[in-house]
Amino acid sequence: MRVGCPKEIKNHEYRVGLTPAAVREYVAHGHQVLIETGAGAGIDAADTAYEAAGAAIVGTAEEIFATSDMVVKVKEPQPGEWAQLRENQILYTYLHLAPDAEQTRGLAGSGVTAVAYETVTDLRGGLPLLAPMSEVAGRLSVQAGARALEKAHGGRGVLLGGVPGVGAGKVAIIGGGVVGKEAAKMAIGLGAIVTILDRSIPRLRELEDLFEGRVMTRFSTPTAIDECVFDADLVIGAVLIPGAAAPKLVTRAMLSSMKKGAVLVDVAIDQGGCFETSHATTHAEPTFEVDGIVHYCVANMPGAVPITSAYALNNATLPFGLSLADRGLDALVQDPHLLAGLNVHRGMITNRAVADALGREFTEGLSALQG
Numbered sequence: 001m002r003v004g005c006p007k008e009i010k011n012h013e014y015r016v017g018l019t020p021a022a023v024r025e026y027v028a029h030g031h032q033v034l035i036e037t038g039a040g041a042g043i044d045a046a047d048t049a050y051e052a053a054g055a056a057i058v059g060t061a062e063e064i065f066a067t068s069d070m071v072v073k074v075k076e077p078q079p080g081e082w083a084q085l086r087e088n089q090i091l092y093t094y095l096h097l098a099p100d101a102e103q104t105r106g107l108a109g110s111g112v113t114a115v116a117y118e119t120v121t122d123l124r125g126g127l128p129l130l131a132p133m134s135e136v137a138g139r140l141s142v143q144a145g146a147r148a149l150e151k152a153h154g155g156r157g158v159l160l161g162g163v164p165g166v167g168a169g170k171v172a173i174i175g176g177g178v179v180g181k182e183a184a185k186m187a188i189g190l191g192a193i194v195t196i197l198d199r200s201i202p203r204l205r206e207l208e209d210l211f212e213g214r215v216m217t218r219f220s221t222p223t224a225i226d227e228c229v230f231d232a233d234l235v236i237g238a239v240l241i242p243g244a245a246a247p248k249l250v251t252r253a254m255l256s257s258m259k260k261g262a263v264l265v266d267v268a269i270d271q272g273g274c275f276e277t278s279h280a281t282t283h284a285e286p287t288f289e290v291d292g293i294v295h296y297c298v299a300n301m302p303g304a305v306p307i308t309s310a311y312a313l314n315n316a317t318l319p320f321g322l323s324l325a326d327r328g329l330d331a332l333v334q335d336p337h338l339l340a341g342l343n344v345h346r347g348m349i350t351n352r353a354v355a356d357a358l359g360r361e362f363t364e365g366l367s368a369l370q371g
């Protein structure tokens with residue numbers, strides 16, 4: 001198969017879909033790999049490193065889209081990219097379609113077979129291609145929140161760890177999955193007072209055991225969220241209902257009860273955000289203020305640390321990517337976990353949560369592939 005990897009063009013997105021080490025494995029499996037010139041610049045991987053791994057360097061993304069059987073990316077296609085996708089081509093990348101009707105229309109209209117990293121599953125019920133970036137974003141969320149809390153950045157001027165004689169800041173983390181756990185580790189490390197809210201009691205048990213009393217856990221109800229948000233310096237939104245649009249858990253009305261200059265970091269923004277007042281921002285302009293509350297809503301947070309995150313992402317995407325390249329659509333038929341990643345095929349929406357969120361017709365993945 002011919003596998004192509006264009007340079008990412010989203011705002012301040014420095015990750016790359018294929019590292020030279022991944023290219024080497026595709027080539028060893030007998031595939032031809034095309035890399036857009038400069039695609040690896042953000043991870044210090046020069047064109048020559050890709051050539052040494054066996055790739056051919058091409059001058060433009062257009063050539064990649066036009067000639068590749070499978071396009072491997074990081075972020076969802078940007079306007080202009082989906083017009084270049086086509087039937088009998090596989091797109092393998094993050095998509096986050098539930099909150100993005102325009103993207104879904106674009107992909108469906110192109111006829112492409114779109115496999116979304118964020119809905120591929122594993123045997124333990126996890127999301128193995130989302131998890132590494134959730135680890136990165138969870139850790140970054142506390143850095144971003146701490147920075148936004150500084151007075152010069154619009155925040156209330158609180159140091160999360162406090163100092164001897166002055167109390168620490170309070171962090172509320174809504175959603176105790178991968179992002180939530182990693183955010184908690186960082187916040188505890190800084191010395192903050194941390195509460196994690198989740199709807200899953202088994203998960204709250206695990207977190208309680210893991211953190212050995214260094215976090216408080218709360219079952220997530222509107223009342224518990226109200227109480228934690230009221231008191232918090234930093235609120236991190238880290239919920240997920242796989243594939244679906246994020247539930248709006250912090251309403252605009254709740255902002256008025258918060259401390260002025262408190263910070264909301266909405267990591268769940270890629271699924272539409274879990275705060276009513278969120279809208280996606282970029283690394284260039286990451287924050288905005290609503291009713292005196294600072295919002296940080298960057299939808300590609302791991303793009304800020306590409307040398308960590310591109311490698312972590314490739315470690316996870318490589319086995320499924322090789323399977324797609326080796327077997328084509330049969331890889332989806334044979335592996336229910338990879339099939340769970342199929343979101344769009346020849347104009348059909350094959351992820352139920354996405355179809356429901358957008359009010360579109362749902363087609364089972366297998367019948368779409370066999371139809």
Ligand SMILES: NC(=O)C1=CN([C@@H]2O[C@H](COP(=O)(O)OP(=O)(O)OC[C@H]3O[C@@H](n4cnc5c(N)ncnc54)[C@H](O)[C@@H]3O)[C@@H](O)[C@H]2O)C=CC1
Nearest residue numbers: 133134137175177178179198199220239240268299300301
């Ligand atoms: N902005 C960015 O750059 C990035 C965003 N993300 C996003 O972060 C979000 C979280 O991802 P993960 O931690 O990997 O998901 P996860 O599935 O590991 O954890 C989600 C948690 O939310 C909990 N939850 C669901 N409804 C809830 C509610 N009403 N109240 C409290 N908890 C609730 C679930 O029980 C689960 O424990 C996703 O939307 C993901 O796409 C991930 C990586 C990068």
Ligand SMILES: CC(=O)C(=O)O
Nearest residue numbers: 133270299300301302
């Ligand atoms: C998961 C995601 O949206 C990202 O890594 O950018």
Ligand SMILES: [Mg+2]
Nearest residue numbers: 076096100299
């Ligand atoms: Mg998007």
